[in-house]
Amino acid sequence: MNRLGTALLAAVEALVTVGVGVGIALVPLTLLWGFEYGLQVDWDVFWKAAGSVWLVGHGVDVTFVLGSTVAKASGVSGASAPIPVTLAALGFAVVTVWLGARAGRRFAETEHRVTGVLVGTGAVALLGLGLALSSTSAATRPSVWQAIVFPALWFGIPALVAAEVCRRRRGLGPDPVTARVLDQLDRVPAVWRSIAGFGLRAGTTATACVVAVAGILVGFLLLGSFAEVITLYERSHAGLLGGIALTVGQLAFLPDFVGWATAWLVGPGFAIGTGSSVSPIGTTLGPIPGLPVFGALPAAGHTFGLLWVLVPVLAGFAAGGLMRSRLVRALGSADSALHRALGGVSTGIVAGLLTGAIAWVSSGSFGPGRLADVGPHALVVGAFAALEVGVPAVVALAVGQDLVRLPERSWTRERWHESDEPVDQPSEGSLLDALERAGAGRTTDVHRFVVEEAHHPVGRTTAAEPDTNTNTDTDRVTDTDHHVELPDWARTGGVADVPADTAERAGGMRDRLRGAADGVRDRAGGLKQRAGGLRQRADGLVQRADGLKSRASDLRERAGGLRDRVTGADADRVDTTPDDRPDRHRPESPEAAGARDQQPAFPWSTEEFVAGRDDVDEPPATPAPRTTSAAPTASTTPPKRWDQTDQVPEDELPWWRRPQSDR
Incomplete structure (x- = not known):
């Protein structure tokens, strides 16, 4: 735009x-x-x-x-x-x-x-x-x-x-x-900016807490004095539209009432007319306007009214204690009890200024005569608020400990971006240049070591060398492009022809690199042990799964046998039970499928089931000899077997009523 x-x-x-x-x-x-x-x-x-x-x-x-x-x-x-x-x-x-x-x-x-x-x-x-x-x-x-x-x-x-x-x-x-x-x-010096910023933040927080409590108090007073408010509405005889206009006008003054309640919590209170006073100590009222909202004003003082003064005191102490760690981080090396106490003083000053401003904008003249003085006194309320908030804040900051640890937050969120500035390269021939060419990386930066471990140990092999772990041939070529020959002193550990300070720095850096390598090696060993444990647990789970599969197959076979015994199924009937094993799969015959579709599941009666021949062991029938002729003869036709219950040939019976045999 x-x-x-x-x-x-x-x-x-x-x-x-x-x-x-x-x-x-x-x-x-x-x-x-x-x-x-x-x-x-x-x-x-x-x-x-x-x-x-x-x-x-x-x-x-x-x-x-x-x-x-x-x-x-x-x-x-x-x-x-x-x-x-x-x-x-x-x-x-x-x-x-x-x-x-x-x-x-x-x-x-x-x-x-x-x-x-x-x-x-x-x-x-x-x-x-x-x-x-x-x-x-x-x-x-x-x-x-x-x-x-x-x-x-x-x-x-x-x-x-x-x-x-x-x-x-x-x-x-x-x-x-x-x-x-x-x-x-x-x-402005950083210390004073930190103190002023903390005072602005903590003082605003404490004032907001007091104002919030004042708003809740106003709501409870209006609800508790609902009968008096309704009575004043009836006495006004404003009618429906007049009542609406009167309500809108009172809602416009609701923030003023919250400001008056804030002054009441601080202690000095407020006035509704010259010579009147409403405070926690006592209430003195004269003639006041007949606004319905004034029915919620307390008619007299409260026995424990001074306890309400603890609200700004607790607000100042909580603001100082909860935000103490933030001030300590902001001060840094300049942290001291004196500077923290100054932070509490700035908190009280900010709270006093804000509370005094609230009292000032919520006071003024509301009518003729004694109504020319309505609301709290701004200077008195601001001074009381500065003391009641500042002193507890000083105690919490200078003497107390952190109530909580607040996270570090800034005005702007973290943003990562690439820097276009060139990176300083080490001079040629120096120690840093030698380490850089040797592959050690820049020693002035912080590096993160990442260890990636394979599931199977792989050794160093040459080109086209078979891998015994995976039984496959892989091409492994040693990378010589990035190989840099180290100096003699770096390869042997000697410090000949090297200045003393350079040799000392080289030794320290070599020790640091060796320590970092040892740490990486230890972490790699720990990761390898954890991987081995996980592999053993996985093998155990696979074995348990195989055992469960075997038990399920046995149970399926036993269930099939029991079903055949109960239904009297023929042994020659093709088993249609699904089986996970490919060598046990037997497809269902068309005749058995047609008979199953045409006949009900349990067509026999109890007498037929009891008189059945499921429990009779008969010798298996001898198969008839094969003949070379194409047409069957009378001698090769097997004799018919009759059922004992209905006296019908067995070959005419349904398959579920045929006696079992080991054919």
Whole structure:
């Protein structure tokens, strides 16, 4: 994608981001305009309200001016004066951050990601300016410069971070601006870069753990106070569409509630109006707005409320202990208790800054009078978080041991590629050159020895020499092309005419090569023994298989004999039982096959079976003498034998009822 295409993509992403955020507020208000007000009010009023809500959701200060009638009806002191609303409905900002990160990942797929980030951020700034101008009226006055800057920051920073992370994961080259920033960072000493990087990673992890626990706590409070929340919904008399709009507005403030719970876990808590306080120690509330979500606020302090302060303490200790091995590897030779303690201090600083930022964006003014002070105090919450996370991290890093061993990970995955740089060759006549020509390989590299063993031992033979192991003639030619004549000192072990230092190095290298050869020989012997054991086990398995095959054949023969005795089969009948042995195969006669197909399996009765002649041993019949004449005579015709049961000739009986004989 070219630069113009990337710019158009960024503009579309910015338009979609702003459109989704404004639509979340505009759809419920449009439904109210159509169903509750019956289209009697100008739709422009609801458009300005939706634009103001979206700007408030990104931290833009919007001043509301109520009419005298509405101010008197509210009964709130100071309602007739301009009411600045600076408490951000962070739900809209979260949507913008999410869509901005998605846009950044798409920008990273192009060659002009910087162009995409800049154009997208500029487009969001222009759209924010348009919304601020279109939302300005006698009742609403948004800050124009904040409408340009704040939404652009909520979109641009996540897009830039996501694009940079994707660039590093894919191993792409940095752009000129990023390359300059990285060059400046490389000038910082490696020790301080390792400490700062560890603090950023561990502090972010600890803060994320505390925020996650705060989110779970908010969910449990809403579920536990479900009855109070429903009661406040009923008292509002908002109706169906009003209830939907009220619910959407409260969901927009849900990230603020999580930020308040984070401040509550840290210890200082938060306030809902001037003079109020909600903390683990106690709760002091005055008049508060009748929003249903405020029904989940604790009415008083908790007996074991201070135990919740252990959440950031445990988060800091776990982050330091679990990631201690990473810091040790990053420091390398500079590893010491002092440097690890500095890593814990940086962890506390990062956690304090992040927690203070969360408290700052979730606090502000929410209405006139005492509602001008809502949310936690950013400096106090940040200081408490830095201490509660930093001190346990210092203890875990400087004094404790590794809780786990984390694997070494880098921003980019390992990539193997061939180097185009030429390899330095040893000078001619040197020791390395002699070893290279002798086939020893480069002694400055690490070599892997691979041993391949044949199943049968093969000896060195000359050309056309018969191989006694395989009983075949193979052509074996000795390879003399790569044979290099060794020097006298290398062949005999002498060191004549060789400098002392060269001789010493040669002896050391020769010992190393001899040791490597011995190791390879030992491994080859072990592999040969294992191969012999496997061969013996294979022979045993073959013998067992032959024995089982013999037993199966015997059982098959015995089964055939028992079947013949039970059915009274004729001995002359061809055995059709399949046999694995080729010398025992007897094909089935056509007459026997036809008789088997025509007759049932058991056609005789019990009396016939009992009266049968299966257990009578009769002498075999004498075969009739052969004659030379072509036609048979009466003297050669055998006499008929009669069955004792039915008194019919035996030759007319079916084959299964004929008496057995040893013919």
